Amino acid sequence: MTRALMESESPEMPVESGADLHDSGPSTGSVSITTDDLSSRTEVNMTGPTLKRTVQINNPGGFHMRPKAEFAKLAAQFDSLVKVTWQGWHGNGKSMWDLMLVSAEQGDEVTVEVTGHDARAAIEALTTLLATASLSENAEVGLAENL
């Protein structure tokens, strides 16, 4: 069961084109990078809203390694930047190595913050995954002593 304790959204910034390296501000999530190459120009634009949601971990085993791997894999499917915060620490939600440092136990709160054009889809999918990772590893392998 998901408990969304806090959700916030910041407005979408307009798309900008041009040759300058542009930073729209500290928390807007709009980054425009242009490489000025004589033969071609590429503009990478990660414009989109920033959505943040806090989820309580329900699994008795806590946020263990298997859901971390699933989270990282799911996060990587989105273009949005994904940031995970737990007890003052924050890291990249697409990095298994970063997630391994999140030893969130049952009852702990984990905040997911996503920025990008697919932020809405990303925040839904990722927080649902976090909240429903309810099976312990042992239950899944069907060990008799855990049933």
Place this chain on the structure above:
Amino acid sequence: MRMSEFVVRDAIISDLAASSKEGVIREMVQSLAAAGHFRGADLEDVIRNILRREQLGSTGIGRGVAIPHAKHASVERLIGTLAVSRNGIAFDSVDGDPVYVLVMLISPQDRPGDHLRALENVSRCLRDDQFVRALRAATTREEINALLDRLEGHSTGVS
């Protein structure tokens, strides 16, 4: 739970003989048994649990390292061991690369917090490329022991 505390020093393997995933897991658990940690039927059961966990998803998290683990009723406290493969093991890792350094953890059933924190500690240590390189360069158990001691400032190990 720190790696330098829960690694059973006598079970460290500086040069794994096995060349397959199942082979090295078996070799590491047998090493723990030889150091006095599992009896008879428990040995096969622990191996089975670890292999089943691997089937759910490889613990090869990339950069040449793996953290095979399981919970088992026969252990009263979290124990583990560390092993190095010279030639690398195909481990179905997330980055597709072979695994050279393995840290195995076996936890009691009822302490999820300790288990999580131990995995965190192991990851923190293995994230350090210099430490991993040093492990791979070590040729004896004693050298690996010394690396573990230096890592977290411990001067005594678990045997």
